[in-house]
Amino acid sequence: MAGGALKYRHLNRKSSHRQALLRNLVTSLITHESIKTTWPKAKEAQRLAEKLITLGKKNTNASRARAESIFFEPLKHLPTLFTTLRQRYLNRPGGYTRVLRIEPLNRNNDQAPSAILELVDGPRDMRFVMTAKTLVRERAGEGGIREITARNVAKVTRFREDGEEELERTVRRLETMRGLGKEGKENDEEEDEGEEEDDDDGEDKRQEREPWEPFPRMRQRAREKEDQKRQWTEREKRERKMKRDPDTGRRTYQG
Secondary structure, rough: OOOOOOOOOOOOHHHHHHHHHHHHHHHHHHHOOEEEEEEEHHHHHHHHHHHHHHHHOOOHHHHHHHHHHOOOOOHHHHHHHHHHHHHHHHOOOOOEOOOEEHHHHHOOOOOHHHHEEOOOOOOOOOOHHHHHHHHHHHHHHHHOOOOHHHHHHHHOOOOOOOOHHHHHHHHHHHHHHHOHHHHHHHHHHHHHHHHHOOOOHHHHHHHHHOOOOHHHHHHHHHHHHHHHHOOHHHHHHHHEEEEEOOOOEEEEEEO
């Protein structure tokens, strides 16, 4: 209707394509519990994911039939929805997913706004890990724990089973990794003595303790450079130019 409020994002797709896209995103979310996509797609997929988890909590014949119509492979994903996720969110009134803005993925060099869509209170809950890292940093400082950090701790542990104990275990593990725990203090004393003897050995130890992992895009560029330098055979060159016809499904040479 002209002049009316937009009820949902069309995503520049027709209805059937849009529904298939959202079903794919929600299926990936249930499988991996965290996905990266563009901001508009994440917000639209979030609405469908919230409804789907609500169907899982109801656990009736009608809700099972409705959930089965959403999944492309219902036999594979329905058990996860009606067992694992249902038990996790049984006492949570809502807000089963979270959308976090991130830097543009830059897949097509369009700088589209990107986001992470994740399930809360799960093993890949990013806010839970970020809160644990904040606690490690503030405990090591002199200012103590801030009020906003205390509120975040209450949020991430309120509906999580054994949330406070799990958060404390995560904090201790991070403190050990950063050398702030009991084991870390002993290692720091040994490293300080070793640095006085030989500084070069200390730098090598720090590099071994904290290896640097390149970003996926950098690894992809490195592979592309290797492919450019590689001497391709005639058969490999021909295979790289073979493309599948969308109408017939056959692979044809397009040189």
